Amino acid sequence: MNKPLPSGARIGILGGGQLGRMLSVAAARLGFQCHIFEPGDSPPAGLVAAKVIKADYLDLPAVAAFAENVDVVTFEFENIPTETLDLIETLKPVRPGRTALAASQDRVLEKRFLTDLGLATAAFSVVDSLDDLQDAIDRIGLPAILKTRRFGYDGKGQVRIGKPDEAEAAFQALKGAPVILEAMVDFSREVSVIGARSMDGTVICYDPGENVHRNGILHTTTVPANLGLGQQTDAAILTGRILNALDYVGVMGVELFVTDQGLLVNEIAPRVHNSGHWTQNGCVIDQFEQHIRAIAGWPLGDGARHSDVVMTNLIGSDADDPATLAGDASAGIHLYGKTESREGRKMGHINRIISAKS
């Protein structure tokens, strides 16, 4: 049942954006064929995949036909409707599995899962009403951030509350969605670990990357991160604990805050992660291939880093003149083939090689 997929097997990917695209290329390199399920037009992944199914995630007959035609299903984003997953699970294995998805889809479940594991997170409080919010502010203090429990990404679905009289407006701004109040964390830097776990329970972690955001969107990831050896080890160990606790199969991104009190887990993403794109030019086996190896039941590859890298996201018009970007000869350029560049839209990224591994 858990035999490795043979070359030529078909992998279904829910979502046809850039992550699905880079997964599809990695899968092809290993001899697999990808079927992309995506409701939008002209998905970036469609240009490098064996097949594209254009349908809504709630079009259950289309979902069933998709699942019937592949050997395993994975995804590039975590907010997949429950009904969709329920159906697919009756037909084919979904990797990573529901436990990990459930823990990452809801900020409250995520924080409870992490704290139950003994890991530190920002102080938080579930908020179902304006009264709850007042209590939460009393307990956690200000400034704090009010976040929707579900469907947040790239800084969306978040409002900062600096003073007590901003609370009501913040609550209204999130339009009655279930929310959580989180303490602002006083951190010196944000790092993330890309970890992978295979079907036989082997865990590998890539070296932590240090992340800088602009306007709520990841701007750069730098490896090595400015971390002591002890913190690097701590980061890998806690990632391994998360992966093992979820009986996880695949690649996960774990975002961490570095504070005076140690490492604090900000968020887990049950998928390949923007902060792991540097692995494409810094390692022999990148995060995309690692994910495909894991869900195919293959052994994981070496996560060793051969170079120091700075990954820079290309947002909006940043990628409008790619030939000029290519003028930096030591830069690996990765463009997503999106036809329209919009403000704030991720169009590609560049991995600049700084030196051999330091």
Add this chain to the structure above:
Amino acid sequence: MNKPLPSGARIGILGGGQLGRMLSVAAARLGFQCHIFEPGDSPPAGLVAAKVIKADYLDLPAVAAFAENVDVVTFEFENIPTETLDLIETLKPVRPGRTALAASQDRVLEKRFLTDLGLATAAFSVVDSLDDLQDAIDRIGLPAILKTRRFGYDGKGQVRIGKPDEAEAAFQALKGAPVILEAMVDFSREVSVIGARSMDGTVICYDPGENVHRNGILHTTTVPANLGLGQQTDAAILTGRILNALDYVGVMGVELFVTDQGLLVNEIAPRVHNSGHWTQNGCVIDQFEQHIRAIAGWPLGDGARHSDVVMTNLIGSDADDPATLAGDASAGIHLYGKTESREGRKMGHINRIISAKS
């Protein structure tokens, strides 16, 4: 006219085998879309390309439609019919151009081009009749190799002549095709250089790789090759001279024999080359991306090597159990998605990382 292609431009590739497949993936990474022209069924490149045109190379209306729909045309093999190229050239730029193709399609023209440049090759003689062959043997000596002037690959179209009385049978075996007699070269090793030249005339060469063949097919390429620094420099310089003399645009493979008298050019291939596959896991910019950059009018990337690599071809049944191959964690695995494994057929390759660059 020679402006760099913008992201999203379409690149036409003649040939849908593994080289076309890896070119297509590299092009996608830079945001281009590939159209693959291939007469055979289920071409490996078709699974990672935006479009596949299945037609014969001499189906000129299909060729014209293909060319109309792309911005530039390149190829993965050199034996393209003249009529096909004549037609495409009236519609779209073909890179690399006809001069290079002409020089590589015919072993006699190739050797004359090289010797005119002052480069050493094996002694050779044009053979149009059995009488010519006797004269050639008298001049060159035995053992020698009788080769078809055109359409040879992987040791096909070649017969070794060890003794005078084998001459007639060798001549008959090649069925009246135009042939050339080449002296056997007493070489200590075979190396190859993968060179690239951009539209503005910049040349970069990857480090030479050392090739070992089995049954006439490339078995391994090892970098670094066992060459002195002077020979490494000579190899790069002569490759640059070849590229410049042809006003070449794209990647070329140059096969060299290392002899007591110095380097001797065995063959040039006006395309990405099997002995350059190691660059996928040994360099930030691999030969496939380098070729796409060149034909797109983009600047070339850095050809620097970060690791020592042994590339091993997976022939026939070698790739039947890929998950076991993946058990070598430091090996980059590349499978071509061919549905049927046949004896002698190239199914994939493995790049084993030996160490950081030595």
